[in-house]
Amino acid sequence: MKIGILTSGGDCPGINATIRGVCKTAINHYGMEVYGIHSGFRGLLDNDIVPLDESSLTGLLNLGGTILGTSREKPFKRKAGAVSENKPAIMLQTIRERGLDCIVCIGGNGTQKTAAKLAEAGVNVVSIPKTIDNDVWGTDVSFGFDSAVTIATDAIDRLHSTASAHQRVMVIEVMGHKAGWIALHSGMAGGGDIILLPEIPFDIHRIGDAIINRLKKGKPYSIVVVAEGIPTIGGKKAAQYIAEEIEYETGFETRETVLGYIQRGGSPTAYDRNLATRMGGHATELIAQGMFGRMVALKGNTIESVPLSEVAGKLKLVTEDHDLIVQGRRMGICFG
Amino acid sequence: MKIGILTSGGDCPGINATIRGVCKTAINHYGMEVYGIHSGFRGLLDNDIVPLDESSLTGLLNLGGTILGTSREKPFKRKAGAVSENKPAIMLQTIRERGLDCIVCIGGNGTQKTAAKLAEAGVNVVSIPKTIDNDVWGTDVSFGFDSAVTIATDAIDRLHSTASAHQRVMVIEVMGHKAGWIALHSGMAGGGDIILLPEIPFDIHRIGDAIINRLKKGKPYSIVVVAEGIPTIGGKKAAQYIAEEIEYETGFETRETVLGYIQRGGSPTAYDRNLATRMGGHATELIAQGMFGRMVALKGNTIESVPLSEVAGKLKLVTEDHDLIVQGRRMGICFG
Amino acid sequence: MKIGILTSGGDCPGINATIRGVCKTAINHYGMEVYGIHSGFRGLLDNDIVPLDESSLTGLLNLGGTILGTSREKPFKRKAGAVSENKPAIMLQTIRERGLDCIVCIGGNGTQKTAAKLAEAGVNVVSIPKTIDNDVWGTDVSFGFDSAVTIATDAIDRLHSTASAHQRVMVIEVMGHKAGWIALHSGMAGGGDIILLPEIPFDIHRIGDAIINRLKKGKPYSIVVVAEGIPTIGGKKAAQYIAEEIEYETGFETRETVLGYIQRGGSPTAYDRNLATRMGGHATELIAQGMFGRMVALKGNTIESVPLSEVAGKLKLVTEDHDLIVQGRRMGICFG
Amino acid sequence: MKIGILTSGGDCPGINATIRGVCKTAINHYGMEVYGIHSGFRGLLDNDIVPLDESSLTGLLNLGGTILGTSREKPFKRKAGAVSENKPAIMLQTIRERGLDCIVCIGGNGTQKTAAKLAEAGVNVVSIPKTIDNDVWGTDVSFGFDSAVTIATDAIDRLHSTASAHQRVMVIEVMGHKAGWIALHSGMAGGGDIILLPEIPFDIHRIGDAIINRLKKGKPYSIVVVAEGIPTIGGKKAAQYIAEEIEYETGFETRETVLGYIQRGGSPTAYDRNLATRMGGHATELIAQGMFGRMVALKGNTIESVPLSEVAGKLKLVTEDHDLIVQGRRMGICFG
CATH class of the missing domain: 3.40.50.450 (Rossmann fold)
Structure with a gap:
C-alpha cells in the first residue's frame, strides 16, 4: 500500500x-x-x-x-x-x-x-x-486553533498593562475572516471587555456605552478584541475602524494592534x-x-x-447560543 | 440570595x-x-x-x-x-x-x-x-489539567536536547497518584518514547527492549515519562526506580527529573x-x-x-482503549 | 526623609x-x-x-x-x-x-x-x-529592553514557519522611532536575513539582491526585520513600505506584520x-x-x-561599528 | 584554512x-x-x-x-x-x-x-x-546562563501561587555545584525570600527567624531558593536538607522541588x-x-x-559584595 x-x-x-x-x-x-x-x-x-x-x-x-x-x-x-x-x-x-x-x-x-x-x-x-x-x-x-488562541490570549494579556497604565482603550484584531472563533476564545480567555465577531452584528453606540459604563465603575480603560472579518466602512481594517469609532464615541485615547501572522506560526x-x-x-x-x-x-x-x-462548501460559524457568549453576557461582556 | x-x-x-x-x-x-x-x-x-x-x-x-x-x-x-x-x-x-x-x-x-x-x-x-x-x-x-500538561510538555521538550546531546535516557516524573492522565497527555505531546501510567502494568524487560530497539534504529537516547503513582520497590520515587532499572537493564547512562510543584502553579x-x-x-x-x-x-x-x-468516592482512570494509547502503540510508543 | x-x-x-x-x-x-x-x-x-x-x-x-x-x-x-x-x-x-x-x-x-x-x-x-x-x-x-527584544524575537521565530512553508518574504516591524536597538537585537536573535535600522541608510536594490541571492542558495524565503522609524515614502508605515518595495523588486510574495503594543506589555x-x-x-x-x-x-x-x-536632550543610537552589526555582516546578514 | x-x-x-x-x-x-x-x-x-x-x-x-x-x-x-x-x-x-x-x-x-x-x-x-x-x-x-536563569525564574514564579494558597514554605533547588550564580539571579528575579549559595555560609536559625518574621508581617509563606552545591549533612540533596531543617525550626509545612535537567535544555x-x-x-x-x-x-x-x-583551573564565584546581594540584603532578603 x-x-x-x-x-x-x-x-x-x-x-x-x-x-x-x-x-x-x-x-x-x-x-x-x-x-x-x-x-x-x-x-x-x-x-x-x-x-x-x-x-x-x-x-x-x-x-x-x-x-x-x-x-x-x-x-x-x-x-x-x-x-x-x-x-x-x-x-x-x-x-x-x-x-x-x-x-x-x-x-x-x-x-x-x-x-x-x-x-x-x-x-x-x-x-x-x-x-x-x-x-x-x-x-x-x-x-x-488552540495554538492560535494561546498566542492571541498571551498578546491580550500584555495589552492589559498598557491599557491600565495609560487609561486607554486598546483594540486588538485577531484572525478570523468569516468565523469569530479565535476572537471569542481569546477574547474571553484574555479578559476582553468587548468582543466583536463577524457572526454578531454590533452597534457602535452600545460599544461606546459599555466603555463609558466601565469608567463609571472606576475602570477608565478597556480591552476590545475584534475578528478581522467584522464589517467596516471604507475598506478599513477591523482594528483601525473600531478604534476610530470608539475614539469618536467616547473621547477615550484608543490604540490598535493587528496581531497578524504570528498567530499561525511556531510550535x-x-x-x-x-x-x-x-x-x-x-x-x-x-x-x-x-x-x-x-x-x-x-x-x-x-x-x-x-x-x-x-x-465541502460549508463553514462552521459561531452562534449566539454558544456557551461562552451566553456566560460572557451574564458576566457583563459586550458582544456588540 | x-x-x-x-x-x-x-x-x-x-x-x-x-x-x-x-x-x-x-x-x-x-x-x-x-x-x-x-x-x-x-x-x-x-x-x-x-x-x-x-x-x-x-x-x-x-x-x-x-x-x-x-x-x-x-x-x-x-x-x-x-x-x-x-x-x-x-x-x-x-x-x-x-x-x-x-x-x-x-x-x-x-x-x-x-x-x-x-x-x-x-x-x-x-x-x-x-x-x-x-x-x-x-x-x-x-x-x-491542560495547564499542567502544558508545563510538563514544555519540560519534556527541554529534555530532548540533553538526551540527544549526551546519548542518554532521560526519565521524567510527572504528577498523577492514581491516574496517569498527565503522563499520558504530556508524554504523547512531548514525544516520549516510553510512557508509564499507574493504570497499565509494565514489564521492565520490555522497557529495556524498547530502548535497545531505538539504539538499533540509530537513536541512542530515549525519553521516558512516568506518573508518580506507578508501583515501585522499596519505597523509591517513580523516576528514581525506573532510572535505576533502565540503567541496569540497558547499560545506558540514565538521568531522572522529578517535575514537582511547578506543575500546579502559575497562570x-x-x-x-x-x-x-x-x-x-x-x-x-x-x-x-x-x-x-x-x-x-x-x-x-x-x-x-x-x-x-x-x-463522591469514584475516580476517573485511564483505560487501555483510550485513543491516545491505541494510536501511541501503533506509532511504536511503549506503554510498558 | x-x-x-x-x-x-x-x-x-x-x-x-x-x-x-x-x-x-x-x-x-x-x-x-x-x-x-x-x-x-x-x-x-x-x-x-x-x-x-x-x-x-x-x-x-x-x-x-x-x-x-x-x-x-x-x-x-x-x-x-x-x-x-x-x-x-x-x-x-x-x-x-x-x-x-x-x-x-x-x-x-x-x-x-x-x-x-x-x-x-x-x-x-x-x-x-x-x-x-x-x-x-x-x-x-x-x-x-530585554523584555521587548524577547517578545519580538519570539514573534520572529513564529514567522519562520510561515515564510518557509509558503516560500514568502515576511516583513516584521518592531518598535524604535529614532533608535534601532530592538530591531538589531531581535533581528539577530530571530535569524533575520535583512535588518533595517533608522541609523543605517538602506538601498532597496541591495535588499532585493540579498533576497534573490538567498533564492540562489536554495532558500526561497526571507525574514526582514525593520524598525518603525526607518524613512519611508508617502507616510507609509515602515513594514508596509518595505513589503511593497520588496515585492516590486523581487516578485516574491511578501507579507507584513506590525508587532505593536504587545512589545511593551506583560511580565x-x-x-x-x-x-x-x-x-x-x-x-x-x-x-x-x-x-x-x-x-x-x-x-x-x-x-x-x-x-x-x-x-537630557541626548539620544543613544546604534552605530555601524556595533559588534552585532560587524558580526552580522560577516555572517551574510544585510543591513541595507 | x-x-x-x-x-x-x-x-x-x-x-x-x-x-x-x-x-x-x-x-x-x-x-x-x-x-x-x-x-x-x-x-x-x-x-x-x-x-x-x-x-x-x-x-x-x-x-x-x-x-x-x-x-x-x-x-x-x-x-x-x-x-x-x-x-x-x-x-x-x-x-x-x-x-x-x-x-x-x-x-x-x-x-x-x-x-x-x-x-x-x-x-x-x-x-x-x-x-x-x-x-x-x-x-x-x-x-x-541567561536561559537557565529564565527557566528557573519561571519555575519560582509558579511556586508563589502554591506557597500563598497553602501557606507553606516552598524550597526550590537550582543548579550550581560550586557557584551560586543561578540561585542568586533566579532567586532575586523570582522574588525569593531566602537565597542560599555555596559561597555564603548560612545559619539555619537565622533562616528560621526570617520565615517567622515574615509571618509576623502577615506573610505566612516563604520561597527559599537554594543552589545544589550548598553544604548539607548526611549526603542529603540541598532542597531536602533545607526543607527538613526549616520544618524543624519553624513548624511550617515545607515542600521541596529539585528543578534538575530542564534548566539546561531547550531554546x-x-x-x-x-x-x-x-x-x-x-x-x-x-x-x-x-x-x-x-x-x-x-x-x-x-x-x-x-x-x-x-x-584553566580557576572558577568564577559569587562574592558578598555583588550588587544583587548588597541590594537584596537592603530589601530584606536573607542570604543565610
Missing part, C-alpha cells in the same frame, strides 16, 4: 505533528509506504514527490510550519467558466504513474473542497481538517499536538480499512470521520 | 478564574450577594468569611493559586471510628448565622466527598471539579481559563434554578451537571 | 519592579517614608499622591505596567514660546506642602528632560531610565527584573547619600549614576 | 547558535573550511569528523542541545599518576591527518582545561566558554543567542588573525579574549 500525503492552504501549528502521526502509524503498524507530495496539490501537477521514512519524522512533533511546503493551488477552479482540463488529468496521471493507492490531504476549507473533487474523480482520498480559524464544518475542533500547544497525532493516526486507520472519501473529525472526545461530500 | 464560595484541596491553575466566573455572573446577572470563605472548609469552622464585590475580581482571570486560600480540612472525616460531632454542627451553624443560602465548593475528589456530605446534611451545595490530575469522576476534563492556559469561566458561570445558573447537590461537569463540548452523590 | 516616586511616559516591563526596589530599600533599610505620585508629573499638578508601605509592594516584581499610572504630561513645555507659568510653580508647591524631600522620576528621554528641569528648579531629583527602545543616553542598557524577563531591582535600590542609595540631580545608569556590569544635566 | 569545531561537557542552550556563528563567519567572510568533530574530544580520538557547510547551519540559532554531540572525555586526565600516553598522541595524529589548522573548543571549565593542554601540546586552539552555571573564569557572562533566550553569535564570530576572527591559545570572553559590553593559560 502506497500513501501520498500533502498539505495545502495556510500554514498552521500542528501540521508536522499530523504528518508524523499519519506516517508513523502507516510505517510502523501497517507496513505501508509513504510519499510526501510537495507544495500542496501543485506537487501532483509538478510530480514533486519524495519517499518519507522514519528518519524524515524526527523532530516533527513540535515543529511549526510544514516540512512538505504548501500552496494555494486549486486545480479544479474554473477560469472563465471552465476548469483547466489539464490540471485534474495531470494529477490523476501523476497518482497513477507513482502508483499511489491513496492521497491524504491536510488542509482547510479550500482543501476539503479540492479533496472532495479529487475523490469524485475516482481517487482514494482521506482528508484531515487544518485551520487556525476553526471554521471547517464537521469537526468540533481543528488542530492549530503547537500540547493540546494541538495530541489532536494532530490522533487525527493523523485515525487517517491511516481509515486507509487501512478502505474507508475513503472521508474527513477525520473530532466529535466530543472521540475521533471519527464524516463524508467529504458533506463537508 | 447569598452565596458562599470556598476552594479546598491542592491548588491548581484556574481556580481564581472560576471564582470570577461564579461571582461576576452572580453579581452582574442575578443580583446575588457573594461571600468568600477562607481556607476551604476550615473557613466554615473558623467563621472566616468576607464579602466579595466586583472590585475583588480584578485581575483574577489569569492569576494562579486561589485568593481564598485553601486547606485539606476534612470536617466529616472519622477519627477512631467517629466523626468529630462538633465540626459538621459548627459548619451548619456558621452557614445559618451568616445567612448563606448555598455553598459553592471548588475542589478535587476529597472536596467532592465533603461537598456530598454537606449536601446530605441539608445544605444547598453546588460543586465544581478542580484537579490538575483530571481524575474527578463525572466530568470529561477538569480545569488545571492557567487559555483553554483552562475558558473552561473555568464556563464552569463558574454554570454553577451560578444551577443556583439560580435551585438545582442543588450537583457538580458542574464538561460532557463533550457542553457544560452540564451530575448529582454529587454519584461522583 | 520622605520620598515621592513617579512614573512617566510610555509603560514598559519592569517599572513595578523598580518601584519595589526603590521602596523596599527605602523602607526596610533606611527607614524612609515613600509616597506614590499618580499619573507621572500630572500627579504633582493634581496633588494625587498616596503613601506606599510594604503591603503595597506585594506581587510587583513580575507585574507589567505601573501601579502608579503614567501620563505624557510635560509641565515645562513651552506653548507659543512660553512655559505655562503655573505648572512648575504648582509642582513646587505640591512638593513643599507634602513635605517631600526628594522625587524619584522613572521614565524615558522626555522624563529625563523634565526631571533635569525640575532639578534646575531646586528640587532634589533622582531619576531612573526606563525605555523599551534602549535609547536613553548615559546607560548601557535600560530595563524593558518583565528575569534580566529586566534584576536590572530594575538594582537600579531601584541604587536610586535609594543616592538619596541616602544626598546625591541629587543624577540618573542611575548601568555601565558594563555595575550600577552607577550620571548627572541629569548631561543626559 | 581548515577549522575543526567541537563541543564538550554538559549541554547548554546556545551551543548551536555558537557553532552557527563560528561557521557562518568562517565560510561566508573568510572562505575557511569547517569540520564538525563529534562527541567532544572523543571525536578526535575516534576520527569522527564531518565537513560542515551552510546547509548544515539552517535552524541552528534557536535549537537547544548541540548538533555535534558532546561527551565528558578528558584525554589528558591522569590515571594512576600517568596520562594515557596514547590519547594526546592520537588526537594530534587525527588533527594532522585531517589537515586541521586549528580547533575551536566550546565548553565549560573542564573543557577549558583540556583546551589549554591541547594548546600546550602545540595545537592552534581557540576556545569559547559555555556553561549554564556561569562559573568560567575570565568572562563576565557565559551563554546558557536559548534572545540574550543568549546574541551572546553566542557574537562569541562564535569573535572566535573566527581570532583564528583569522592567528591569535591562538585564547578563550573568547565578554568584558562589560565588548567581546574580547583572554589567554587560555590564565583561565
Whole structure:
C-alpha cells in the first residue's frame, strides 16, 4: 500500500505533528509506504514527490510550519467558466504513474473542497481538517486553533498593562475572516471587555456605552478584541475602524494592534499536538480499512470521520447560543 | 440570595478564574450577594468569611493559586471510628448565622466527598471539579489539567536536547497518584518514547527492549515519562526506580527529573481559563434554578451537571482503549 | 526623609519592579517614608499622591505596567514660546506642602528632560531610565529592553514557519522611532536575513539582491526585520513600505506584520527584573547619600549614576561599528 | 584554512547558535573550511569528523542541545599518576591527518582545561566558554546562563501561587555545584525570600527567624531558593536538607522541588543567542588573525579574549559584595 500525503492552504501549528502521526502509524503498524507530495496539490501537477521514512519524522512533533511546503493551488477552479482540463488529468496521471493507492490531504476549507473533487474523480482520498480559524464544518475542533488562541490570549494579556497604565482603550484584531472563533476564545480567555465577531452584528453606540459604563465603575480603560472579518466602512481594517469609532464615541485615547501572522506560526500547544497525532493516526486507520472519501473529525472526545461530500462548501460559524457568549453576557461582556 | 464560595484541596491553575466566573455572573446577572470563605472548609469552622464585590475580581482571570486560600480540612472525616460531632454542627451553624443560602465548593475528589456530605446534611451545595490530575469522576476534563500538561510538555521538550546531546535516557516524573492522565497527555505531546501510567502494568524487560530497539534504529537516547503513582520497590520515587532499572537493564547512562510543584502553579492556559469561566458561570445558573447537590461537569463540548452523590468516592482512570494509547502503540510508543 | 516616586511616559516591563526596589530599600533599610505620585508629573499638578508601605509592594516584581499610572504630561513645555507659568510653580508647591524631600522620576528621554528641569528648579531629583527602545543616553542598557527584544524575537521565530512553508518574504516591524536597538537585537536573535535600522541608510536594490541571492542558495524565503522609524515614502508605515518595495523588486510574495503594543506589555524577563531591582535600590542609595540631580545608569556590569544635566536632550543610537552589526555582516546578514 | 569545531561537557542552550556563528563567519567572510568533530574530544580520538557547510547551519540559532554531540572525555586526565600516553598522541595524529589548522573548543571549565593542554601540546586552539552555571573564569557572562536563569525564574514564579494558597514554605533547588550564580539571579528575579549559595555560609536559625518574621508581617509563606552545591549533612540533596531543617525550626509545612535537567535544555533566550553569535564570530576572527591559545570572553559590553593559560583551573564565584546581594540584603532578603 502506497500513501501520498500533502498539505495545502495556510500554514498552521500542528501540521508536522499530523504528518508524523499519519506516517508513523502507516510505517510502523501497517507496513505501508509513504510519499510526501510537495507544495500542496501543485506537487501532483509538478510530480514533486519524495519517499518519507522514519528518519524524515524526527523532530516533527513540535515543529511549526510544514516540512512538505504548501500552496494555494486549486486545480479544479474554473477560469472563465471552465476548469483547466489539464490540471485534474495531470494529477490523476501523476497518482497513477507513482502508483499511489491513496492521497491524504491536510488542509482547510479550500482543501476539503479540492479533496472532495479529487475523490469524485475516482481517487482514494482521506482528508484531515487544518485551520487556525476553526471554521471547517464537521469537526468540533481543528488542530492549530488552540495554538492560535494561546498566542492571541498571551498578546491580550500584555495589552492589559498598557491599557491600565495609560487609561486607554486598546483594540486588538485577531484572525478570523468569516468565523469569530479565535476572537471569542481569546477574547474571553484574555479578559476582553468587548468582543466583536463577524457572526454578531454590533452597534457602535452600545460599544461606546459599555466603555463609558466601565469608567463609571472606576475602570477608565478597556480591552476590545475584534475578528478581522467584522464589517467596516471604507475598506478599513477591523482594528483601525473600531478604534476610530470608539475614539469618536467616547473621547477615550484608543490604540490598535493587528496581531497578524504570528498567530499561525511556531510550535503547537500540547493540546494541538495530541489532536494532530490522533487525527493523523485515525487517517491511516481509515486507509487501512478502505474507508475513503472521508474527513477525520473530532466529535466530543472521540475521533471519527464524516463524508467529504458533506463537508465541502460549508463553514462552521459561531452562534449566539454558544456557551461562552451566553456566560460572557451574564458576566457583563459586550458582544456588540 | 447569598452565596458562599470556598476552594479546598491542592491548588491548581484556574481556580481564581472560576471564582470570577461564579461571582461576576452572580453579581452582574442575578443580583446575588457573594461571600468568600477562607481556607476551604476550615473557613466554615473558623467563621472566616468576607464579602466579595466586583472590585475583588480584578485581575483574577489569569492569576494562579486561589485568593481564598485553601486547606485539606476534612470536617466529616472519622477519627477512631467517629466523626468529630462538633465540626459538621459548627459548619451548619456558621452557614445559618451568616445567612448563606448555598455553598459553592471548588475542589478535587476529597472536596467532592465533603461537598456530598454537606449536601446530605441539608445544605444547598453546588460543586465544581478542580484537579490538575483530571481524575474527578463525572466530568470529561477538569480545569488545571491542560495547564499542567502544558508545563510538563514544555519540560519534556527541554529534555530532548540533553538526551540527544549526551546519548542518554532521560526519565521524567510527572504528577498523577492514581491516574496517569498527565503522563499520558504530556508524554504523547512531548514525544516520549516510553510512557508509564499507574493504570497499565509494565514489564521492565520490555522497557529495556524498547530502548535497545531505538539504539538499533540509530537513536541512542530515549525519553521516558512516568506518573508518580506507578508501583515501585522499596519505597523509591517513580523516576528514581525506573532510572535505576533502565540503567541496569540497558547499560545506558540514565538521568531522572522529578517535575514537582511547578506543575500546579502559575497562570492557567487559555483553554483552562475558558473552561473555568464556563464552569463558574454554570454553577451560578444551577443556583439560580435551585438545582442543588450537583457538580458542574464538561460532557463533550457542553457544560452540564451530575448529582454529587454519584461522583463522591469514584475516580476517573485511564483505560487501555483510550485513543491516545491505541494510536501511541501503533506509532511504536511503549506503554510498558 | 520622605520620598515621592513617579512614573512617566510610555509603560514598559519592569517599572513595578523598580518601584519595589526603590521602596523596599527605602523602607526596610533606611527607614524612609515613600509616597506614590499618580499619573507621572500630572500627579504633582493634581496633588494625587498616596503613601506606599510594604503591603503595597506585594506581587510587583513580575507585574507589567505601573501601579502608579503614567501620563505624557510635560509641565515645562513651552506653548507659543512660553512655559505655562503655573505648572512648575504648582509642582513646587505640591512638593513643599507634602513635605517631600526628594522625587524619584522613572521614565524615558522626555522624563529625563523634565526631571533635569525640575532639578534646575531646586528640587532634589533622582531619576531612573526606563525605555523599551534602549535609547536613553548615559546607560548601557535600560530595563524593558530585554523584555521587548524577547517578545519580538519570539514573534520572529513564529514567522519562520510561515515564510518557509509558503516560500514568502515576511516583513516584521518592531518598535524604535529614532533608535534601532530592538530591531538589531531581535533581528539577530530571530535569524533575520535583512535588518533595517533608522541609523543605517538602506538601498532597496541591495535588499532585493540579498533576497534573490538567498533564492540562489536554495532558500526561497526571507525574514526582514525593520524598525518603525526607518524613512519611508508617502507616510507609509515602515513594514508596509518595505513589503511593497520588496515585492516590486523581487516578485516574491511578501507579507507584513506590525508587532505593536504587545512589545511593551506583560511580565518583565528575569534580566529586566534584576536590572530594575538594582537600579531601584541604587536610586535609594543616592538619596541616602544626598546625591541629587543624577540618573542611575548601568555601565558594563555595575550600577552607577550620571548627572541629569548631561543626559537630557541626548539620544543613544546604534552605530555601524556595533559588534552585532560587524558580526552580522560577516555572517551574510544585510543591513541595507 | 581548515577549522575543526567541537563541543564538550554538559549541554547548554546556545551551543548551536555558537557553532552557527563560528561557521557562518568562517565560510561566508573568510572562505575557511569547517569540520564538525563529534562527541567532544572523543571525536578526535575516534576520527569522527564531518565537513560542515551552510546547509548544515539552517535552524541552528534557536535549537537547544548541540548538533555535534558532546561527551565528558578528558584525554589528558591522569590515571594512576600517568596520562594515557596514547590519547594526546592520537588526537594530534587525527588533527594532522585531517589537515586541521586549528580547533575551536566550546565548553565549560573542564573543557577549558583540556583546551589549554591541547594548546600546550602545540595545537592552534581557540576556545569559547559555555556553561549554564556561569562559573568560567575570565568572562563576565557565559551563554546558557541567561536561559537557565529564565527557566528557573519561571519555575519560582509558579511556586508563589502554591506557597500563598497553602501557606507553606516552598524550597526550590537550582543548579550550581560550586557557584551560586543561578540561585542568586533566579532567586532575586523570582522574588525569593531566602537565597542560599555555596559561597555564603548560612545559619539555619537565622533562616528560621526570617520565615517567622515574615509571618509576623502577615506573610505566612516563604520561597527559599537554594543552589545544589550548598553544604548539607548526611549526603542529603540541598532542597531536602533545607526543607527538613526549616520544618524543624519553624513548624511550617515545607515542600521541596529539585528543578534538575530542564534548566539546561531547550531554546536559548534572545540574550543568549546574541551572546553566542557574537562569541562564535569573535572566535573566527581570532583564528583569522592567528591569535591562538585564547578563550573568547565578554568584558562589560565588548567581546574580547583572554589567554587560555590564565583561565584553566580557576572558577568564577559569587562574592558578598555583588550588587544583587548588597541590594537584596537592603530589601530584606536573607542570604543565610
